[in-house]
Amino acid sequence: MTLSLMLFYLLAALLVLSSLMVVLLRQVVHCAVALVAALFLIAILFLTLQAPMVGVLQILVYAGAIMVLFLFVIMFLNPALLEPRRGLWRGFGVLLALALGGALIALQRQDGAAPEPVAAGASFGSPESLGQSLFTDFVLPFEIASVLLLVAIVGAVVLAKREQR
Amino acid sequence: MAPLNYYLILSAVIFAIGVIGVLVRRNLIVILMSIELMLNAVNLTFIAFARFLGSMEGQVVVVFVMAVAAAEAVIGLAIIIAVFRHRQTLDPQEMQLLKW
Numbered sequence: 001m002t003l004s005l006m007l008f009y010l011l012a013a014l015l016v017l018s019s020l021m022v023v024l025l026r027q028v029v030h031c032a033v034a035l036v037a038a039l040f041l042i043a044i045l046f047l048t049l050q051a052p053m054v055g056v057l058q059i060l061v062y063a064g065a066i067m068v069l070f071l072f073v074i075m076f077l078n079p080a081l082l083e084p085r086r087g088l089w090r091g092f093g094v095l096l097a098l099a100l101g102g103a104l105i106a107l108q109r110q111d112g113a114a115p116e117p118v119a120a121g122a123s124f125g126s127p128e129s130l131g132q133s134l135f136t137d138f139v140l141p142f143e144i145a146s147v148l149l150l151v152a153i154v155g156a157v158v159l160a161k162r163e164q165r
Numbered sequence: 166m167a168p169l170n171y172y173l174i175l176s177a178v179i180f181a182i183g184v185i186g187v188l189v190r191r192n193l194i195v196i197l198m199s200i201e202l203m204l205n206a207v208n209l210t211f212i213a214f215a216r217f218l219g220s221m222e223g224q225v226v227v228v229f230v231m232a233v234a235a236a237e238a239v240i241g242l243a244i245i246i247a248v249f250r251h252r253q254t255l256d257p258q259e260m261q262l263l264k265w
Contacts, residue, residue: 008167012175019179019202023186028194035198038179042205048166049216054224058208061231066201066238073242074194077249093188101181108173117166118219125216125224133221134228145232152236159243 007048015041032070039063051125172213179206193248193255197241204234 018041021034039062046055123129134142183206186199208227215223245255252259 004166008171012171015175016178016182019182022195022198022202023182023190028192031195031198035202038202039205042209045172045209046212049172049212051212051215051224051227054212054227057228057231061235062201062205066235069238069242070194070198073246077194077246077255090189094185097181097184097188100184101177104177104180105174108170108177117169117217120216120219124219124221129221130224130228133225137222138225138229141229145229148236149232152239156239156243159240160246 004048008045011041011045011048015045028074029071032067032074035070036063036067039067049125050120053125053127053130169213169217173210176206176209176213179203179209191256191258193245193257194242196257197238197245200241201234201238204230 015038018034018038022031022038025031025034039058043055043058043063046052046058180203183199183203186202187196190196190199208230211223211227211230215221215227248260249255
């Protein structure tokens with residue numbers, strides 16, 4: 001077993017563990033911290049796949065900005081009441097999700113020949129190549145994304161504003 | 166480097182865990198966090214395919230998914246704050262005004 005495969009197994013085990021903690025822990029703050037751990041592990045997996053720029057963006061945008069927003073809202077609302085357990089519905093949901101996961105895995109097993117990785121050049125995944133395709137082939141979606149973010153800012157301000165009576 | 170199938174199976178597992186969170190939990194914030202988990206599982210698939218097919222398109226799509234996820238989190242949390250102000254609860258079971 002090579003070193004990179006061992007690294008993958010370690011990251012995968014930690015990622016599954018932290019994802020389960022996101023879903024199963026009862027305190028909301030604990031869930032949020034577990035999600036931060038999961039996002040960091042996914043960023044490391046991005047680095048192993050030669051996507052350093054996207055990995056850095058993942059840490060900055062997800063683990064930084066979005067999770068701070070989540071934690072801020074958790075502190076703001078302070079959901080002290082623990083949610084009630086409902087046994088039957090819980091079992092049904094877990095069963096349904098396991099069926100979905102099994103179907104997804106079975107779908108990949110059918111295709112026997114796994115493609116070998118294309119030999120990637122040194123510039124693959126670098127900020128230069130990412131910006132190159134972002135500003136040439138994908139310039140229209142890029143502009144639309146900027147408009148989407150503007151709409152999100154305006155919408156958040158309008159929604160969270162206290163109503164004046 | 167681990168084969169492509171390993172990455173795909175890992176992201177399928179993470180996606181299924183996110184689905185469990187959406188279906189089972191009774192807290193709007195945790196449901197939103199589970200949706201973020203599912204989006205990240207899909208991002209992992211994109212990055213793995215980008216590496217194994219040797220094309221940058223997958224990584225560009227991940228950047229767009231991050232922008233959409235940020236917008237979704239902001240709007241979702243603003244809606245949660247607005248709902249909490251009116252109902253004093255985060256339980257989606259309590260929000261059944263439109264239920265027949």
